Structure formats: structure tokens, C-alpha cells
Amino acid sequence: MIERTSRYYTGPLTQTPHKYTGVYQISVYRDFPSIQAVNYVEYTWKDGDSLSNLANTFGSGPKYWWEIMDINPEILDPMSIAPGTVIRVPYGN
Secondary structure (H helix, E strand, O other), X not given: OOOOOOOOOOOOEEEEEOOOOOOEEEEEOOOOOOHHHOOEEEEEOXXXXXXXXXXXXXXXXXXXXXXXXXXXXXXXXXXXXXXXXXXXXXXXO
């Protein structure tokens, strides 16, 4: 279920099979932004960093940590970013 306050609430729906069971599930289709269309800086992740702190530092506010995830699709788990990883952080968008 998608809450009405979610940024995905009005997104188009799609059906996709579950990775292990093959049972179809409804999900929201998400069109990620092109990296070329976003102003960003490259940042080297340090121990103790958090996406919400970086989002706040670079101007979009802590609740917009997902914007960082949007332009870093190679990061699958925001809680396990290794120190030394270079990520893109959007600014001024």
C-alpha cells in the first residue's frame, strides 16, 4: 500500500513478478532522472555520513535524501555505503 503522502502516490502502476515466487505484484513505475540533467557534485563517503545530512548540507533539505539515491542507482542499500565510495550529490535543482 502506498500512503497518500508518499511521493510515489500518483505514479503510474505496473505489474511485476516477484523475484523468487513469480507471483505478480503491483508496484509504482519510477522514471529516474538522467544524470546529465542534474547538477551534482561528487562526494567521497566518510564513516558516519548519512544521506539526509548530505541532502541538508547541499541545500535540498534532509527529507530529500532520496534525490541522492535517484542519481546513484548503483547504490542498492543506503545504510551500507562503504567509506571511500564516490557518490553524486545533487544541488541547486
